[in-house]
Amino acid sequence: MGLEERRRREKDNxxxxxxRAARKLFFDRGFKAVxxxxxARRAELSKGAIYLHFRSKEEMYTQILLNDIAAFQKKISTLxxxxxxxxxxxxxxSRIYIDFFLNDRELFRILMTFMLNTEQMNLPAQMNDHIxxxxxxxxxxxxxxxxxxxxxxxxxxxxxxxxxxxxIWGLLNGIISLHLFTGRADNxxxxxxxxxxxxxxxxxxxxxxxxxKGPKKEE
Amino acid sequence: MGLEERRRREKDNxxxxxxRAARKLFFDRGFKAVxxxxxARRAELSKGAIYLHFRSKEEMYTQILLNDIAAFQKKISTLxxxxxxxxxxxxxxSRIYIDFFLNDRELFRILMTFMLNTEQMNLPAQMNDHIxxxxxxxxxxxxxxxxxxxxxxxxxxxxxxxxxxxxIWGLLNGIISLHLFTGRADNxxxxxxxxxxxxxxxxxxxxxxxxxKGPKKEE
DNA sequence: TGAATATTGGTCAGTATGTGACCATTAGTC
DNA sequence: GACTAATGGTCACATACTGACCAATATTCA
Numbered sequence: 332m333g334l335e336e337r338r339r340r341e342k343d344n345x346x347x348x349x350x351r352a353a354r355k356l357f358f359d360r361g362f363k364a365v366x367x368x369x370x371a372r373r374a375e376l377s378k379g380a381i382y383l384h385f386r387s388k389e390e391m392y393t394q395i396l397l398n399d400i401a402a403f404q405k406k407i408s409t410l411x412x413x414x415x416x417x418x419x420x421x422x423x424x425s426r427i428y429i430d431f432f433l434n435d436r437e438l439f440r441i442l443m444t445f446m447l448n449t450e451q452m453n454l455p456a457q458m459n460d461h462i463x464x465x466x467x468x469x470x471x472x473x474x475x476x477x478x479x480x481x482x483x484x485x486x487x488x489x490x491x492x493x494x495x496x497x498x499i500w501g502l503l504n505g506i507i508s509l510h511l512f513t514g515r516a517d518n519x520x521x522x523x524x525x526x527x528x529x530x531x532x533x534x535x536x537x538x539x540x541x542x543x544k545g546p547k548k549e550e
Numbered sequence: 551m552g553l554e555e556r557r558r559r560e561k562d563n564x565x566x567x568x569x570r571a572a573r574k575l576f577f578d579r580g581f582k583a584v585x586x587x588x589x590a591r592r593a594e595l596s597k598g599a600i601y602l603h604f605r606s607k608e609e610m611y612t613q614i615l616l617n618d619i620a621a622f623q624k625k626i627s628t629l630x631x632x633x634x635x636x637x638x639x640x641x642x643x644s645r646i647y648i649d650f651f652l653n654d655r656e657l658f659r660i661l662m663t664f665m666l667n668t669e670q671m672n673l674p675a676q677m678n679d680h681i682x683x684x685x686x687x688x689x690x691x692x693x694x695x696x697x698x699x700x701x702x703x704x705x706x707x708x709x710x711x712x713x714x715x716x717x718i719w720g721l722l723n724g725i726i727s728l729h730l731f732t733g734r735a736d737n738x739x740x741x742x743x744x745x746x747x748x749x750x751x752x753x754x755x756x757x758x759x760x761x762x763k764g765p766k767k768e769e
Numbered sequence: 770t771g772a773a774t775a776t777t778g779g780t781c782a783g784t785a786t787g788t789g790a791c792c793a794t795t796a797g798t799c
Numbered sequence: 800g801a802c803t804a805a806t807g808g809t810c811a812c813a814t815a816c817t818g819a820c821c822a823a824t825a826t827t828c829a
Contacts, residue, residue, distance in 0.1 A: 334594055334595060334596060334816085334817075336594075337594035337595075338785085338786095338816085338817095342785095342786085345786090366805085366806060366807085367806075367807060367808080368806075368807095375553055375555075375556035376553060376556075376787075376788090377553060377787060377788045377789060378788085378789075378807090378808085379787065379788055379789070379808090379809080379810085380786075380787050380788070382807095382808065382809080383785090383786065383787070387807080387808080388807070388808090553787085553788075557787085557814085561814095561815085564815090585776085585777060585778085586777075586778060586779080587777075587778095595816075595817090596816060596817045596818060597777095597778090597779085597817085597818075598779090598780080598781085598815095598816065598817055598818070599815075599816050599817070600779095601778095601779065601780080602814090602815065602816075606778080606779080607778065607779090
């Protein structure tokens, strides 16, 4: 009994403060360029204290990933209950997606990198699971929207959810990546937004037009 | 070099948190009725931790006194620069005095008790000095107002500052004490306020009327 | 009244948290 | 490919916190 609650709370606060400091630095300079000493200074701690809360620099990085993904999840989690049409849901989804990642390009970069190099990051299996689980949740929302579309007769009954979820996901990621590659986001937000909007509508229209036709094969 | 600044800040925060907890309890139940354990619990700490920040229960009590007196000082410290007439300054002074102590009767009780029993509380001499110094500051303001009155020709040039400062101080304290003794403040604020207002004006008028006459003897 | 019991201010040995000098390894330089 | 600099991670030491404990006092009750 006793004061554990307060101590737990304060320990957690400290941890969050470290993560805030680390996140800012990672965001500004990228993983490699940031030293643990810098993170410690920004958090007004010594380097040793950092290792009371995290096993390694990479673990910090991973937890930031988890936090940010969780924040994103929270944003999109209400979509399914909105009662909008599936198309509108996807449009809203993409808006959130864009807003979020244009506002946090480092996270986007990290996520894409993680997707591309899961093995290389050789994190503890448990961490890996967490991230995978988190991204799965995101996928679920997309599939959920597709399912609603199916239930409402807007999409074919027999489509492969995974395939089209991936298609839409890829569309978003691909366009954003391209955008980040070709230019700064600041003055081109309108372009990327309308590009995605338009592509998405085209894709969904295409999908809807198959309602009468037969199913796709499993991949 | 290093993180001392942050540690100092956090240590001070902790100390203030303890004082807040202690103050609330002392205010509600009085010094004797409060146990150190209760203070610790309210501050979400163990009893032992309390003694890292304070040498004794009484030291806590004393520091609360100092804090509250300091807050009061701050309130009255601007009076001298207000440019009001001395009489108005005293009226304002008394308003602040009443507001403050009706809002914090325990502090008033404590202060009066301390004034009456400085020795009995046998605090470290240094602490004693602090409190005495603080109350002296308060006295200074009153003497300052009197001095302004003298400079402006409203009060006799030769009055004994200490005597009249004490008279006014005593007037305020006495009426408030009486009031606390005879009834609850809530529904009698108007009465105590007008009583003090009126008595104060009478006293100051009396003092002003002596401008032409000779000085009082030193006491 | 005075012995038994309960309460509580204060202590201290043990634990958790934080510090910074240090080390091993790797990256960079010439 | 030897030398230097930078940096992730470690550890002995320092500080903050905990709670069982004790001595002294207050309370209860026969």
